[in-house]
């Protein structure tokens with residue numbers, strides 16, 4: 001059975017194709033259109049998925065959209081009417097958005113793809129998140145917790161999933177919290193208040209939190225009332241996201257926390273004002289963690305299951321995830337590589353396969369690499385035409401030379417195989433660098449990523465060595481498989497891992513298994529042999545404001561426009577002319 005899953009129209013649209021119960025292709029629209037967080041109907045992603053599998057739309061058994069547009073429309077309409085007349089300015093815009101192509105999804109999908117309307121199915125938004133989390137995890141029975149900004153009405157749901165011996169599957173969502181009460185919206189409101197972009201920069205709040213102390217935690221707790229079973233309700237006097245598109249927080253919110261940050265002014269942590277913003281970030285982070293912990297503890301007490309699957313954009317919060325693993329009572333916590341809405345394309349297709357069509361249970365391969373493959377030949381051709389130094393090397397030589405490059409302080413763009421699904425580069429579209437000196441972090445922030453100094457970089461380490469460098473709790477390496485947890489760097493290594501250690505002594509570790517990305521694993525081993533430390537700095541291969549690169553040409557363009565010294569795609573290695581000469585001089589000296 002061939003099922004296409006689609007997520008679109010909120011942020012980060014994507015398509016995924018599931019054939020006989022297993023994903024065969026999945027990609028975010030932004031990676032093909034090159035527009036970051038592209039939310040448009042993902043025609044390019046759909047075409048690529050179908051091409052990849054060599055099938056025509058007519059061969060599809062079903063096309064599944066990841067949420068129910070009419071329910072979402074109902075929520076937008078209800079909220080606008082409830083908030084009238086305060087909402088009057090937002091109302092026409094919301095109606096135009098909802099009444100555009102979003103509500104009429106069945107007809108849109110049917111006409112754009114040329115499939116009969118009867119083949120178009122819908123899942124609920126949080127069912128898609130739950131399926132993306134549970135059905136891709138190597139567990140047969142698990143509690144499920146999904147949390148995001150909002151889908152149709154639900155903003156958080158808890159439940160359980162079972163993959164039974166007879167091949168049947170169930171995903172039962174037991175309870176939900178509904179809009180406008182939303183942990184994702186709470187965090188996003190603070191994201192906006194702190195002068196960052198909502199739905200995009202939430203991780204900057206998490207990074208900034210590391211610099212602060214949670215001195216505003218009691219103030220944040222005033223904005224969210226919690227009940228002992230873990231449920232919560234926002235005090236809506238502090239928020240305006242549900243009534244107006246202009247601003248997500250109210251004047252009472254400003255009375256409580258002080259003036260918001262001007263997005264155009266840098267955060268100076270040496271000033272009282274800068275520290276106030278860091279403290280506020282630390283405070284909302286703490287309250288998010290506490291709230292999630294209460295929900296998860298209650299869910300553990302109720303289900304008595306050892307495994308927890310997390311879905312929804314809130315599951316991108318690696319600090320909270322690590323606390324859930326350590327303190328909620330669950331022994332293992334699974335977070336898929338794309339817990340946000342892009343992953344819902346996979347979730348919706350899998351949900352339809354297992355639950356709607358009742359197809360037999362299948363194991364889903366445990367990796368994030370579902371997108372287009374990079375071509376080393378293409379890189380060689382482009383770079384040679386541009387008169388760069390191009391080598392096509394055997395595997396061993398390439399690994400050794402790249403380890404030498406990293407040892408000598410060169411920054412390496414590393415492209416390999418199929419593109420990752422989800423926001424994190426997990427070894428196929430990465431920028432790699434030596435992790436030892438803080439100067440490397442600053443160079444990457446200034447010359448490559450053009451981003452705030454307070455932003456940390458992540459380390460990648462062979463899974464067997466993760467505990468040597470990082471304090472991994474039981475189950476921690478699993479959470480670190482897709483960089484979903486933040487863990488302390490062991491005190492004795494912090495000095496040697498400065499570029500990947502955050503100011504609070506933690507790191508968002510990727511614990512790499514050899515089978516998942518064998519070439520990167522080999523490079524880590526080779527670098528470990530040379531440096532004595534088998535850890536590399538790993539950040540996504542893209543410039544600020546651009547999506548992660550997909551094809552060789554995008555990798556090459558990124559390489560030209562920033563301080564990357566060496567670019568590798570498959571067995572092709574390109575050395576930047578300028579940087580080669582500089583390094584040669586340095587080497588001679």
Ligand SMILES: [Fe+2]
Pocket residue numbers: 125129148149150151312313340341
């Ligand atoms: Fe979502």
